[in-house]
Amino acid sequence: xxxxxxxxxxxxxxxxxxxxxxxxxxxxxxxxxxxxxxxxxxxxxxxxxxxxxxxxxxxxxxxxxxxxxxxxxxxxxxxxxxxxxxxxxxxxxxxxxxxxxxxxxxxxxxxxxxxxxxxxxxxxxxxxxxxxxxxxxxxxxxxxxxxxxxxxxxxxxxxxxxxxxxxxxxxxxxxxxxxxxxxxxxxxxxxxxxxxxxxxxxxxxxxxxxxxxxxxxxxxxxxxxxxxxxxxxxxxxxxxxxxxxxxxxxxxxxxxxxxxxxxxxxxxxxxxxxxxxxxxxxxxxxxxxxxxxxxxxxxxxxxxxxxxxxxxxxxxxxxxxxxxxxxxxxxxxxxxxxxxxxxxxxxxxxxxxxxxxxxxxxxxxxxxxx
Amino acid sequence: xxxxxxxxxxxxxxxxxxxxxxxxxxxxxxxxxxxxxxxxxxxxxxxxxxxxxxxxxxxxxxxxxxxxxxxxxxxxxxxxxxxxxxxxxxxxxxxxxxxxxxxxxxxxxxxxxxxxxxxxxxxxxxxxxxxxxxxxxxxxxxxxxxxxxxxxxxxxxxxxxxxxxxxxxxxxxxxxxxxxxxxxxxxxxxxxxxxxxxxxxxxxxxxxxxxxxxxxxxxxxxxxxxxxxxxxxxxxxxxxxxxxxxxxxxxxxxxxxxxxxxxxxxxxxxxxxxxxxxxxxxxxxxxxxxxxxxxxxxxxxxxxxxxxxxxxxxxxxxxxxxxxxxxxxxxxxxxxxxxxxxxxxxxxxxxxxxxxxxxxxxxxxxxxxxxxxxxxxxxxxxxxxxxxxxxxxxxxxxxxxxxxxxxxxxxxxxxxxxxxxxxxxxxxxxxxxxxxxxxxxxxxxxxxxxxxxxxxxxxxxxxxxxxxxxxxxxxxxxxxxxxxxxxxxxxxxxxxxxxxxxxxxxxxxxxxxxxxxxxxxxxxxxxxxxxxxxxxxxxxxxxxxxxxxxxxxxxxxxxxxxxxxxxxxxxxxxxxxxxxxxxxxxxxxxxxxxxxxxxxxxxxxxxxxxxxxxxxx
Numbered sequence: 001x002x003x004x005x006x007x008x009x010x011x012x013x014x015x016x017x018x019x020x021x022x023x024x025x026x027x028x029x030x031x032x033x034x035x036x037x038x039x040x041x042x043x044x045x046x047x048x049x050x051x052x053x054x055x056x057x058x059x060x061x062x063x064x065x066x067x068x069x070x071x072x073x074x075x076x077x078x079x080x081x082x083x084x085x086x087x088x089x090x091x092x093x094x095x096x097x098x099x100x101x102x103x104x105x106x107x108x109x110x111x112x113x114x115x116x117x118x119x120x121x122x123x124x125x126x127x128x129x130x131x132x133x134x135x136x137x138x139x140x141x142x143x144x145x146x147x148x149x150x151x152x153x154x155x156x157x158x159x160x161x162x163x164x165x166x167x168x169x170x171x172x173x174x175x176x177x178x179x180x181x182x183x184x185x186x187x188x189x190x191x192x193x194x195x196x197x198x199x200x201x202x203x204x205x206x207x208x209x210x211x212x213x214x215x216x217x218x219x220x221x222x223x224x225x226x227x228x229x230x231x232x233x234x235x236x237x238x239x240x241x242x243x244x245x246x247x248x249x250x251x252x253x254x255x256x257x258x259x260x261x262x263x264x265x266x267x268x269x270x271x272x273x274x275x276x277x278x279x280x281x282x283x284x285x286x287x288x289x290x291x292x293x294x295x296x297x298x299x300x301x302x303x304x305x306x307x308x309x310x311x312x313x314x315x316x317x318x319x320x321x322x323x324x325x326x327x328x329x330x331x332x333x334x335x336x337x338x339x340x341x342x343x344x345x346x347x348x349x350x351x352x353x354x355x356x357x358x359x360x361x362x363x364x365x366x367x368x369x370x
Numbered sequence: 371x372x373x374x375x376x377x378x379x380x381x382x383x384x385x386x387x388x389x390x391x392x393x394x395x396x397x398x399x400x401x402x403x404x405x406x407x408x409x410x411x412x413x414x415x416x417x418x419x420x421x422x423x424x425x426x427x428x429x430x431x432x433x434x435x436x437x438x439x440x441x442x443x444x445x446x447x448x449x450x451x452x453x454x455x456x457x458x459x460x461x462x463x464x465x466x467x468x469x470x471x472x473x474x475x476x477x478x479x480x481x482x483x484x485x486x487x488x489x490x491x492x493x494x495x496x497x498x499x500x501x502x503x504x505x506x507x508x509x510x511x512x513x514x515x516x517x518x519x520x521x522x523x524x525x526x527x528x529x530x531x532x533x534x535x536x537x538x539x540x541x542x543x544x545x546x547x548x549x550x551x552x553x554x555x556x557x558x559x560x561x562x563x564x565x566x567x568x569x570x571x572x573x574x575x576x577x578x579x580x581x582x583x584x585x586x587x588x589x590x591x592x593x594x595x596x597x598x599x600x601x602x603x604x605x606x607x608x609x610x611x612x613x614x615x616x617x618x619x620x621x622x623x624x625x626x627x628x629x630x631x632x633x634x635x636x637x638x639x640x641x642x643x644x645x646x647x648x649x650x651x652x653x654x655x656x657x658x659x660x661x662x663x664x665x666x667x668x669x670x671x672x673x674x675x676x677x678x679x680x681x682x683x684x685x686x687x688x689x690x691x692x693x694x695x696x697x698x699x700x701x702x703x704x705x706x707x708x709x710x711x712x713x714x715x716x717x718x719x720x721x722x723x724x725x726x727x728x729x730x731x732x733x734x735x736x737x738x739x740x741x742x743x744x745x746x747x748x749x750x751x752x753x754x755x756x757x758x759x760x761x762x763x764x765x766x767x768x769x770x771x772x773x774x775x776x777x778x779x780x781x782x783x784x785x786x787x788x789x790x791x792x793x794x795x796x797x798x799x800x801x802x803x804x805x806x807x808x809x810x811x812x813x814x815x816x817x818x819x820x821x822x823x824x825x826x827x828x829x830x831x832x833x834x835x836x837x838x839x840x841x842x843x844x845x846x847x848x849x850x851x852x853x854x855x856x857x858x859x860x861x862x863x864x865x866x867x868x869x870x871x872x873x874x875x876x877x878x879x880x881x882x883x884x885x886x887x888x889x890x891x892x893x894x895x896x897x898x899x900x901x902x903x904x905x906x907x908x909x910x911x912x913x914x915x916x917x918x919x920x921x922x923x924x925x926x927x928x929x930x931x932x933x934x935x936x937x938x939x940x941x942x943x944x945x946x947x948x949x950x951x952x953x954x955x956x957x958x959x960x961x962x963x964x965x966x967x968x969x970x971x972x973x974x975x976x977x978x979x980x981x982x983x984x985x986x987x
Contacts, residue, residue, distance in 0.1 A: 037834070039846070068829045073667070076837075084834050084847070089826035091670055092836025093663075094693050100628075100655065100663030104675065105826075107651055108626050108668040112826055130663070133656035335651050342647035350619045353645065354612060354783055358404050358549060359602045362595075 017327075019140055019216040022110040023069050030061045037087040043078060048199035048225035052146065053085055059206040063213055065113055072115045073102045075122035078153050079146035079225070082117040096127025099134035102141045107332040113213060116143040120161040121151050124180050128160075131220075132189035137331035138217040144209075145182055145220060146199075148227040149234050156230035163313055168230070183308035183323060186220045187301045193219035194304065195322045199226060200239050204249065204320060211322055217330045224318075237315050245269075248310065250321030256292045256307070257283075258317065271310065278306040280317055296325040373544075373588045378437035380445030381539060383532075384462045385454030386423050387416055387430040390532035395432020397536060397553060399778055401545040402436035403603035406593030409436040410895065411605075411778045412444030412968070417633070417716045424486040429461040438592040442744075442895035442902075444777060446970040450542075452535045454478065454509075456487035463493070468501050473538065475531075476506040505584055509534045509575075516574040517567040526564070530571035537575020544590050547576065597782060604781040606745035606774035607634070610704065611641035613752025614676055615648050616784075617702075620753070621760055621792045623674040624649040628664030630657055630683060633716040634775045635706040638678045658686035662703065666690055669699045670835075672796060672825035674756060678704040681723045682713065684767075685730065691765050692731045695861060697835045698812075698821045700759035700766075700794075702752075703737075707771040709966040718966030719772035721891050722942035727767040728920055728949070734858045736865040738766040739919040743894035745774050746781035751917065757792045758868055763820045769919070771941075773892045773968045797824040797831060803843070809833050812845040819864035821845075870918040872925045877912035878905050885982055886933040890916040890946055892968065893939055899971035900978060911978060916946075922953075930955050937961055937981050939974060 035057040043049045060070070070088040074080035076095035083090030089112075093101050098116045106114045116134075123131045123145050134141065150168070151157040157170035161182065165174040186194045193215040197205040205223065212219035224235045238247055248258045248271065257267030258280070272281045272290040298304070304323040311317035381398065385391045392413055402409045412433040421428030435445035447467040453459035455478045466472060479494055493499055494506065513531040514524065533554075540547060551569050558565035579585060604612075618625035627650070629639045643652045651668075655661035658679055665675030677687065684705045694701040707723045709715025727739045738758045742751035748770060755766040801822050802808045809831035813822050824831035833845060841848035842856055876898070877883050889897045894915050901913045914929060916922065930936050930950065938947045939961040947960035959981050963969060 066829065068832055069827055071671075071826045074836075083836075087832050089832050090834035090836075091667075091697070092834065092838060094689055094837055097659060097663045097690065100660035101667035101670070103655075103660070104626055104628055104653065104664030104667030104669075104673075105671045106667075107653060107664070108624055108673040109671040109826065112671070129656055130660050133660065335653070339646045339649070339651060346647045348619075348645075348648040350616060350648075351786055353615060353648070354786070355600065355602070357602055358400055359600055359783070360404065360406060361600045362406070362598050 017216045018214045019142070019219070020063060020065065020113055020214055021216065023065055023113050024111060025064050026066070028066065030067060032057045032061060034067060035060050035086050035088065037085050039084045041085050042081070044229050046226075046228035047078070048148065048227070049079055049082070049146065051199050051202065052144075052205070052223060052225060053082065055202045055205050056209065057086065058202075059209050062210055063113070069111060070113045070115065071105060072117055073098045073105065074117040075119075075127060076153070077119040077122045077151075078227075079117055079119040080122060096122050096125070097130060098122070099127065099130040099141070099143065103134055103137070103139045103332075106139050106141050107335050110140070110332065110336065114141045116141055118143065118145050120145065120147045120149060120159045120182070124160040124182060124185070132185070135186055135189040135191040135218045135220060138190075138192050138328055140216055140218070140330040140332050142212045142215070142219045143221065145222045146225045147182060147222050148225045148231055150227050150231035152227050152230055179313055181308060181313075182220075182222045184305060187305045187308060187324060191220050191324065192217040192326050192328050193322070194324045195220070196222045196224070196318075196320045198224050198235065198238060198320060201320070208322060211325065215325060216333075217328060235315065238318055246316055246318055248317060248319040250294045250296070250307075250319060250323065252294055252296055252322070254294060256294050271307070278303070278310060280310065296322045298324075299326055372586065373590055375590045375592065377439060377591070378435065378441065379450065379543065379589065379591055380433060380435045380448045381450045381452070382431055382433040382448035382462060382465070383452045383535065384429055384431040384458035385532065386457070387418070387428050388420050388423070389430070389454050390529065391430045391432050391454070394532045394536040395434060397550050398434050398539060398545070399603060400549050400553065401540065402434060403601070403780055404546050404549045406596075407436035407438065407591055408441050408594035408596060408780060409434060409603065409778070410441055410444045411435070412773070413776045415717055424455055424457050424483050426457045426461045426487060429458050431458070431462060436591055438594050440594065440596070442899040443968070443971050446972045450539070452539065454532070454535070456483045456489055456493070459493060460487045460489060463499065463502070466502055469503070471503045471505065472499065473505045473507055473535065475509040477508050477510055507538065507578065507584070512574060512578060513571045516570050520563055520567050520570070522563065522567055527567065530567050533568045533572040534575035534578070537572040537577075538579045540572075541576040541579030542585060542588055544588060547572070596780060599782040601780045601782055603778055604746055604749075605637070605776060605778040606742070606748040606770060607637035607706070607776070608641050609746050609781060610742070610748035610752050610768075610770060611638045611645075613749040614638075614642060614702070614756070615645050615650055616749070616789060617753050617756030617792065618649055618674055620789045621674055621756065621794060623672065623760070623794060624651065624668075625676060626665060626668030626673045627652045627676045627678065628655050628661040628668070629653070629678045630655050630661045632658075632680045632683050634708055634772045635678045635680050635683075635704065637775065638704065638706070658683040659690060662687040662690040662701070666694050666697075666699060666701055669694070669701055670697070670826070672794070674700060674702065674760065676702040676704070678706070680706050680708050680716075681710045681726065684723060684726060688731045691737065692733065692735045693837050694765040695731070695735045695737060696837050696840070698763045700763055702755050702759050702766055702768065704752075704768045704770060706775045707769060709964075715966040717772065719892065719968060720941050720964060720966060721769070721771060721893070722945065722964070723769060724919065724942065724945040725948070727769055734862060736862050737920065738762070738764055738865055738868055739769060740766065740917055741769040741891040741919055742774060743891060743915050743917065745777045745779050748774060749781065749784070753790065754917070757790055760792050760794050761820060762818055762864060762868055763823055764865065769891060771892050794823065796828070797822045798828060800830055810844045811835055812840050813843050819860065819867060866921050868921050870921060870923055873914050873916065873923040873929050875912050875914045875929055876901070878910045880912075883910045883912045884934040885978070886912040886914060886929070886936045887978065888914050888916065888930070888936050888938050888950075889940070890919060893941065896969040896971045896974050897939060900974035903971065903975045904978060909979065909982075919946075927953060927955070930957065933957065935959055935982070937978060939963075939969060939977075941969070
């Protein structure tokens, strides 16, 4: 399939349509190894990017696509080397601009599964504007935001998600900046799909990635990723023994809970609604009527926003999984639909276009007008 | 009533920016086109959408030059000025040619309006207009009287007085009226009352001319002897947009325009957005950088990525253009130049982005640059830019400017089956010379040096490109010093080797002419007109006009060397002259102007003579 004979439109407009609806399937079943490129992977030993890469390579076959129909577009930074290591089409672009480039590609080519690989500096600092507008427009792309809370490639300056007060080479007296919460930001930017995962949680990450790819519209997945060189152990609290007290895994239709499991598999703590806010309560003190049941399809983003801020930067209560997955028109579908409708109403004809309006003829060197 | 036949006339409508001057100017142009005159126009409007009413800052004007013979410029000085208020008179009266006609509404010359316009005394009575023929027509009152029967409010009724003025001018020059009335019916289809009021005002203006004895003479400007063909009247921005649609058509590629609104380029977006029935998609991006990014992303996907902007936007796009240079993808970047630096003069014209287009990126980052010379030529220039972009897999910057963008002229419509074939020839089979069965994206065509272009979706040709230096042929990341040296020179060589037409020289007497005028871009009209006037005075000068600014035509150095002196007029401080001197030219005289206004043919005529005499002395 080439650029010239792509399907123009999503068929059937009832209910959610897959983000991959217009991407050709099969015929060959693919294996994780098919997605490995011939390039030597060159991240630092112990970098969280390795696990994310192998998780992505492992989950891609589950989408049932052919690898020539996937494109990974990245910006600049350690994580943005990602496309080189996948045997798909890819573009390692410039700092912060991957969502813009992916938007043009997605508009032009509905037959591709378009992914953006970005980091906290790339997406939230230099490229913040493109990120929020891609989410607002709901372009059919899948954005993986690797958040290690530091600038790695430039050797360790604080980033827009670093802890306030963090001591780095560029902030010897502590970073004065207040950080972004990427999930809150995405929800505020009208994102239709927002999720969070941990680099070390291969299963949870893979589940979220499949859902993100199949979401029609912009899907943002924040991935907490360890930088062993400049911010080592930033997320250890979520990986060490006792992490269950800090980690909330969202499951649609289930109560939102955390903490040790009892012999019936029930969490020791629950998230409850209280005075228009969310709070973590012990199971015994929680009013059963106020326990939050997770609904990622809630059209109102208020609860998802509250969940994204269950704890602040300190990771005391970190929510993972899909915060929000709602169906709304994808920008690129609408752009193409306008063209389709216009072309049905008035089939394109260059002669009609050029010879339009008040046209007159000069038949001979001293001719009269028509 | 006498009717005099004349060869040409320059009319300027001037009023507040809300007075509808652009509309009547445009209609008067349409009438001249429908009549078969040759024509050229020059709209001028303030940067503010509605500057304070009645002040000189808020004056908007539209100049139309129409003639029975071939003309090249909107005219140096208006023969007729319609001034809707004292501010419009004050801003424009000094431009009117001696003995010219001024039409004003005396009711507008109140003490308050005179003060707002900055007049210390009433110009209608203080003798300051003695060198002009002033007609006082109470256009507002007459319009009110005419449309009162329709029951419109006073404010709405008064809005029709621009059509009353157009009616007078239409009568005076025997212009066809149906085209105006048809236009008004269509424009106000949803407001039939407003359409009717405007038509009544227009007819009343015509009838006023017919019945009053104020105007002693009616003029007739016969149809022009244009070359055989079919014509329509077109502005530069419209022609440019149509050229982009045509480029998509002849390349078989979807056009994806990524753009951000900016004066004076926005009309290209407006025009393209009307033609979505073609494979033309428009993205109004969040900023200039996103706009060019979207265009480049679309190009990566095999579409013709286009972005349109003006100087400030080009500055913001420069990093992405550099990526397109490295990624070797087609990208059409249209810069409709305006006065700079910074916000500068958004609605005025200038040619001062030439060096930005040539060099305004980090690293050795060559791109092709082309410039149209007239409004209608914007169509051909867009097609040529697209041809180069697709054939050579390179960004191309098209340098239009404010004068071309908003100016209009008759466009001899192209023969469609003679348009160039610029299909992209995508790769479909693995090309690795080592027989590995893989795709090497930087294997090149021997002749054009264009790289192999495989678009996503092509099975077996998966590859990664990006901004990091590429190994020759394989396209893998390479930090090898010798490879970088090779690739930098190769990218330069590819652009230098783009095949472009030789420079044509218009030389009335090649054996004896010693002076060549070498221009580029929108200065074509005034330069050619000045050369004609000099030839008529027995002073032959040659004129050549550059369309390809990078690479320049192969015969350029030889053409320059043929003449004793080469005058290079530019609306900047000598940027083209700098480039030509860099090629080794030593016989150049740089002639520059940066007023935000196009050159006037009369000024150039005088300047060329002075340069020739100065050089001879």
